[in-house]
Amino acid sequence: DIQMTQSPSSLSASIGDRVTITCRASQSIKTYLSWYQKKPGKAPELLIYGASNLQSGVPTRFSGSGSGTDFTLTITSLQPEDFATYYCLQSTSIPRSFGQGTKLEIK
Amino acid sequence: QLQLQQSGPGLVEPSQTLSLTCAISGDSVSSDSDAWNWIRHSPSRGLEWLGRTYYRSKWYNEYAVSVKGRITINPDTSKNQFYLHLNSVTPEDTAVYYCARGRDTPRDRWFDPWGQGTLVTVSS
Numbered sequence: 687d688i689q690m691t692q693s694p695s696s697l698s699a700s701i702g703d704r705v706t707i708t709c710r711a712s713q714s715i716k717t718y719l720s721w722y723q724k725k726p727g728k729a730p731e732l733l734i735y736g737a738s739n740l741q742s743g744v745p746t747r748f749s750g751s752g753s754g755t756d757f758t759l760t761i762t763s764l765q766p767e768d769f770a771t772y773y774c775l776q777s778t779s780i781p782r783s784f785g786q787g788t789k790l791e792i793k
Numbered sequence: 794q795l796q797l798q799q800s801g802p803g804l805v806e807p808s809q810t811l812s813l814t815c816a817i818s819g820d821s822v823s824s825d826s827d828a829w830n831w832i833r834h835s836p837s838r839g840l841e842w843l844g845r846t847y848y849r850s851k852w853y854n855e856y857a858v859s860v861k862g863r864i865t866i867n868p869d870t871s872k873n874q875f876y877l878h879l880n881s882v883t884p885e886d887t888a889v890y891y892c893a894r895g896r897d898t899p900r901d902r903w904f905d906p907w908g909q910g911t912l913v914t915v916s917s
Binding site: 728730741773777786 | 834845901909
């Protein structure tokens with residue numbers, strides 16, 4: 687099974703900051719990596735798919751990069767609505783596996 | 794626009810079976826580009842993929858090892874929905890359960906959209 691390791695597990699930042707979250711796979715997953723935003727009481731929402739493709743309707747301050755085993759999610763110019771928990775997901779093989787999450791909090 | 798609507802009880806007694814339904818609108822459960830997934834979320838485990846069902850000339854099911862032997866996911870083509878059955882539940886199975894469409898082609902693989910979530914508590 688493929689293990690997904692996210693870092694950091696939590697992050698404090700201010701409005702307007704740029705933040706980067708990383709996700710590392712235990713073996714190559716090509717670009718079968720997607721990122722999700724989850725807010726309390728709501729379902730996760732797709733932000734990025736194929737490692738770097740922005741889902742329709744998602745603000746352009748979100749971007750993703752990487753291939754193989756190392757991936758990043760970057761949020762430029764943080765907005766109040768961006769404070770949430772972020773998860774990566776590998777979809778190269780079964781079982782599908784998520785990172786453990788990164789909780790982004792307001793400093 | 795594709796939407797998933799979940800239904801099912803929020804309280805299940807220990808050793809009983811957890812059963813949830815995910816109704817699909819705007820797509821077909823028999824789509825040859827999609828798979829139909831169940832995922833759960835708990836503070837202790839984060840997001841955990843449980844399994845999926847999908848149609849590629851015939852029906853397939855795949856399950857997580859952590860619940861294999863207790864889980865069944867099956868489609869209902871007449872109602873365009875799919876189900877989760879998890880038997881012999883314990884308090885460890887308490888979580889918010891989500892269904893999700895998984896786009897599953899060589900080019901595109903992701904989960905979107907998700908159902909609204911169902912908090913299932915295992916307790917007597």
